[in-house]
Amino acid sequence: MNDATIQSEDHYRQAITSVERTLDRLRGCTDAEKQHLRRDWDQLQAMLRKLTEGRVEIVVFGEISTGKSALINALVGEAVAAVDVRGGWTKDVWHVPWNGCGYCVPGLAQSQIVLVDTPGLNEVGGADRGVMAREAAERSDLILFVTDSDLNETEFSALAALATIHKPILLVFNKIDLYSREQRTRLLEVLRDERLEHLVPAENVVLTAADPREVEYVIAAADGSTRSQWRHPPPDVTQLKARILEILDQEGLALLALNGALYAADRSDRVAALRVELRDRNATQVVWSYAALKGVAVALNPIPVADILGGSAVDVTMVITLSHIYGLQISWRHARELVASILKAAGWMAGGIAVEYALHVASSAFKLLTVGYGTVLTALPQGAAAGFGSYLVGHAAKHYFEHGSSWGHQSPKDVVKRILDQTDRQSVLAGLKEEISKKLRGHPHAGEKVAK
Ligand SMILES: Nc1nc2c(ncn2[C@@H]2O[C@H](COP(=O)(O)OP(=O)(O)OP(=O)(O)O)[C@@H](O)[C@H]2O)c(=O)[nH]1
Ligand SMILES: [Mg+2]
Numbered sequence: 001m002n003d004a005t006i007q008s009e010d011h012y013r014q015a016i017t018s019v020e021r022t023l024d025r026l027r028g029c030t031d032a033e034k035q036h037l038r039r040d041w042d043q044l045q046a047m048l049r050k051l052t053e054g055r056v057e058i059v060v061f062g063e064i065s066t067g068k069s070a071l072i073n074a075l076v077g078e079a080v081a082a083v084d085v086r087g088g089w090t091k092d093v094w095h096v097p098w099n100g101c102g103y104c105v106p107g108l109a110q111s112q113i114v115l116v117d118t119p120g121l122n123e124v125g126g127a128d129r130g131v132m133a134r135e136a137a138e139r140s141d142l143i144l145f146v147t148d149s150d151l152n153e154t155e156f157s158a159l160a161a162l163a164t165i166h167k168p169i170l171l172v173f174n175k176i177d178l179y180s181r182e183q184r185t186r187l188l189e190v191l192r193d194e195r196l197e198h199l200v201p202a203e204n205v206v207l208t209a210a211d212p213r214e215v216e217y218v219i220a221a222a223d224g225s226t227r228s229q230w231r232h233p234p235p236d237v238t239q240l241k242a243r244i245l246e247i248l249d250q251e252g253l254a255l256l257a258l259n260g261a262l263y264a265a266d267r268s269d270r271v272a273a274l275r276v277e278l279r280d281r282n283a284t285q286v287v288w289s290y291a292a293l294k295g296v297a298v299a300l301n302p303i304p305v306a307d308i309l310g311g312s313a314v315d316v317t318m319v320i321t322l323s324h325i326y327g328l329q330i331s332w333r334h335a336r337e338l339v340a341s342i343l344k345a346a347g348w349m350a351g352g353i354a355v356e357y358a359l360h361v362a363s364s365a366f367k368l369l370t371v372g373y374g375t376v377l378t379a380l381p382q383g384a385a386a387g388f389g390s391y392l393v394g395h396a397a398k399h400y401f402e403h404g405s406s407w408g409h410q411s412p413k414d415v416v417k418r419i420l421d422q423t424d425r426q427s428v429l430a431g432l433k434e435e436i437s438k439k440l441r442g443h444p445h446a447g448e449k450v451a452k
Contacts, residue, residue, distance in 0.1 A: 005106070008254040012051070015260035019048045022268045029271070030327065033278055040267050047139065051260045054108030056252060057116055058098075058244065059136045061162065062146030063155060064088050064120025067174040070211035071146060072096055072115045074235035081117050083211060090119050093132045101241075103248050105256060113248075116140060121158050138263065141255045142168050142247065144240075148175040150187060151195050163199045167259065168247055171196060171205045172240055177212035177233070206239040282325050283401075287394030290318035292435035295387030299379035299436050315339045315390050319397045326401035342396040343389070345412035379440075380433050387432040388425070395419045 023044050026037055034041070050057070060068045069081035069090055080096050082089060094117040105111035118133045137143065145159055162169060171191065176184055184207060192202040214230045221227070248255075294314045316335045323330040330338070399415050400407060407415060 008257060011257035012253055015257040016051050018261050018264035019044055019051060022264045025268060025271055033275055036274060036278060037271060040271060044267055047260060047263050051256060054105035054111030056113045056256060057140045058142045058144060059116040059118060059140035060144045060146060061118055061121060063122045066146045066148045067210045068146050069117050071174060071208060072117050074210040074237045075115060075241060088120060090117055093118050093136050103245055105252050122154055137162060137165060141259050144170050144172050146172045146174050150190060159199055169200050169204060170243060171200045172208055174208045174210050176207045177209040206243055208240050209236040211235060279325055283322055283398045286321050287391060290314055290394060291387040291391040291432060294390040295383040295432050295436040296439045298386035299383030299440060315393050318390060318394050322397050323401055328401060328405060338397060339393055341412055342393045346392055346416045380436055383436045384429045384432040388429055391428060392416060392419060
């Protein structure tokens with residue numbers, strides 16, 4: 001066994017471990033996160049099977065009617081994929097086992113090569129199919145890009161995009177039966193030396209005739225008479241097959257491993273990003289509903305301004321709920337201490353807001369006496385101010401949990417200050433007032449309580 005083989009086997013085992021680790025990460029997600037990540041879970045399981053079974057996937061891309069399906073048939077030696085003169089014939093991504101190709105990933109007896117047929121890149125209305133094609137490219141180990149003429153702009157940019165995913169690409173120039181010998185030579189020169197210089201190495205540009213058009217054969221009989229017959233010449237994919245097998249022989253296992261590892265890393269990043277996003281969205285929502293709840297509670301039971309700063313069971317419950325979103329467990333006592341420390345850090349700032357709103361309370365009460373506004377409205381500013389306090393506590397606690405139950409490099413005061421700087425206070429207060437009045441309108445005793 002040479003060094004390269006030993007290294008490939010190491011990489012192969014590491015790739016399996018990476019996929020398993022990413023699956024473990026997914027197992028550790030909350031039920032809500034798992035729901036969002038179900039597709040990633042299935043795809044990772046499929047990748048694990050692909051790796052352990054040694055399933056090498058060769059995906060075939062190209063514009064419509066370039067002969068992608070015909071090429072698969074020619075390689076397999078049977079009409080397994082539908083071929084049609086009408087463009088846009090292939091609508092789905094198809095997996096066709098390439099039995100009898102003569103390659104087996106070393107050490108994996110079950111190993112199989114699978115050819116993946118895709119719809120044409122420029123298929124009309126094919127936006128969703130574009131997504132399928134991208135996913136097929138992500139999973140594949142080798143890419144065949146089929147063209148039947150000099151590359152146009154769309155083909156060139158598709159090829160350039162595929163080249164960024166760092167997998168070997170073969171450029172298959174199909175339908176060579178339609179070109180004269182001189183034309184073929186000239187096209188090969190142009191493709192190899194000019195168009196594909198940095199995208200595809202010269203040895204990966206191959207010529208094929210997957211489904212050559214009928215030609216007239218003249219058959220001479222023994223008596224000297226002749227008759228003509230139209231027949232399809234056999235397909236010619238010899239160069240392509242030889243190059244595919246050469247690549248696989250040299251680096252089949254390494255490609256499988258590299259691909260698996262890249263895939264696992266990509267999914268792992270995706271899982272992490274989605275978890276952050278979902279947690280953030282959930283936590284923001286929880287903070288908002290608790291802030292509104294606190295606002296309603298205070299609006300129904302107006303309390304002295306100083307108490308707005310005192311924290312409450314609502315805040316402590318909110319903090320515990322937030323900790324669960326971040327997969328953490330926190331005791332009631334710890335949550336109460338956290339609320340107290342945030343309020344302490346917020347001290348003067350929240351105090352300022354409370355005083356500001358105490359004045360509003362007074363002015364609203366005055367309006368009530370003089371103009372006879374609805375009684376419920378008088379408690380709104382005080383409720384909103386209390387709700388704003390919870391909003392502040394909630395966002396600071398969110399920061400704390402995001403950093404694994406720590407303030408990170410900042411002090412609680414810095415965190416509260418940053419939240420205040422980034423918050424449009426007037427719009428949060430207006431939003432809270434709106435939520436409170438909506439809830440109070442539906443509350444049967446709202447009027448009584450506030451009128452006391
Ligand atoms: N002359 C010639 N025609 C070919 C060759 N390969 C395919 N064709 C013809 O090209 C047409 C399209 O072939 P398909 O294999 O269906 O092409 P495709 O790229 O799969 O097309 P879509 O699935 O529609 O994107 C058919 O009429 C084939 O007979 C070839 O090597 N030479
Ligand atoms: Mg097709």
